[in-house]
Amino acid sequence: MIGTGQATQFEYKPLHKPNQLIYGQGQTAVITGWTVKASVAKHLQPQDYAVIGQLYSPTRGLNLLLRNLLFNPHVRYLVVLNATKEDKNAGACECLLDFFRNGFEEGLSDTGRKCWVINSKIPGYVDIEIDVNALKHLRHSIEFKEANSITEVVDIVKSFAQREALEPWGSPWEFPMSTIEPTVLPGTRYGHRIEGKTIAETWVKIIHRIKTTGTIRPTGYDGKWQELIDLMAVVTDEPENFYFPEPNYLPIDRNFLEEYICQILDDAPYREGLKYTYGQRLRSWFGKDQIEQVIHKLIGEIDAASAVMNLWDVKDHDKGGSPCLNHIWLRVVDNELSLTATLRSNDMFAAWPANAMGLRALQKHIRDEIAKRSEYNLKMGPLMTLSQSAHIYDDTWSNAEQLIQQQYAAICRKIDYYDPAGNFLIEIVEDKLVVTHTTPGSGEVVGCYSGKDALKLVREICAASPSIRPDHAGYLGMELQRAADCLKTGNKYIQDSK
């Protein structure tokens, strides 16, 4: 014993995420999960706690938290607030408690990296570089408690603060960390369009695009991310019951999705410490049910270009934790209902699949309600998301690489030759190359190009139809060159005959 808690001043020294924590001088680390840390801090005095921080993910945040605890052996108590739906979904707090309750053993992470796997039904990993004895020592030196409400956390922390101060359980322990620096290919930074049939397929293409060409930037959260700005994803054919690949490589499953859809479609009462839910913003935040509004709007005026829902509140600038999903727009064209959502900031690896599926459920809900209440039986059109900061955090880079390696080539192989920009028929007419541009469906003629120089023709075609698929443009270049050679030699040219 080294005296009473009140008389002792400990200093918490973070190795990771220093700007995300609230510091005190006590011996209790308070983990608030998805509950905003300030809503707990405001009920406590700094001498009551060592540190207060949030924990979102069992595979990302937990490892850094344990490294910080190893470096601060004066922390002898841990209180974990495991209170919200988000906490249950993410499982991070449960997994942290399992580390202390059940321990860990050597194993492999889902990217095949050797690591310590926490004995928990929720996958949680700790870096293998951390000495096994240090982790064992940590587990046995900290008294931990779970709490289910802010009041309960506050009571537990205060009761620990009443106890006699304890000696640190050892000396600060720090272990090396391996980092992966990605190589970035050149590419455009602003404005991207990625299309896929399903959310799963589109996701793999998004991850590939950001991972290969995204700019590496510091995040606001003491780390790095790779980012593209204004990435539009177009999902054309997500089936009604959602497509989950087998084995499921998405970061979510059907159980998670069920919960998540409620957060978008249903209202939620305001609760202290809980940031917001999209359902709350859409249903009641501004005093109107905006989902109902757009249903009525479209039934009354099916051609309306003003079926808008807004989630951004001007007051959001004054506090942290503002919604990432900001604007939703619905549109009926050719009896088909499309939905476009704008997200100011989007974690494309961990959050986009859930965001996209949740939005798809909202689109379906609106379609079904319109069908129930009017004579409009609309088809489901595409789902579009416009992610303004489309990023992948550094702690998921290796998962992203693995996804690309395992799925991207397979997805590219499945792509057919259909190009919405149309088809180009090449012939030699008299002493010229003639290219006839037709529509992709019925083959109606929409344009004609002629000349002797293959490269010049390709450039002309690409300038006139800039949305031509890159592989299609490459193919045209090769065919036109073959035709140009035939023109020179006098051989017969037939398109696609090798």
Ligand SMILES: O=c1ccn([C@H]2C[C@H](O)[C@@H](COP(=O)(O)O)O2)c(=O)[nH]1
């Ligand atoms: O529905 C959501 C909610 C959050 N985020 C991600 C985006 C950012 O990476 C982070 C929020 O950070 P701020 O922009 O609020 O600081 O969470 C999403 O991608 N989708």
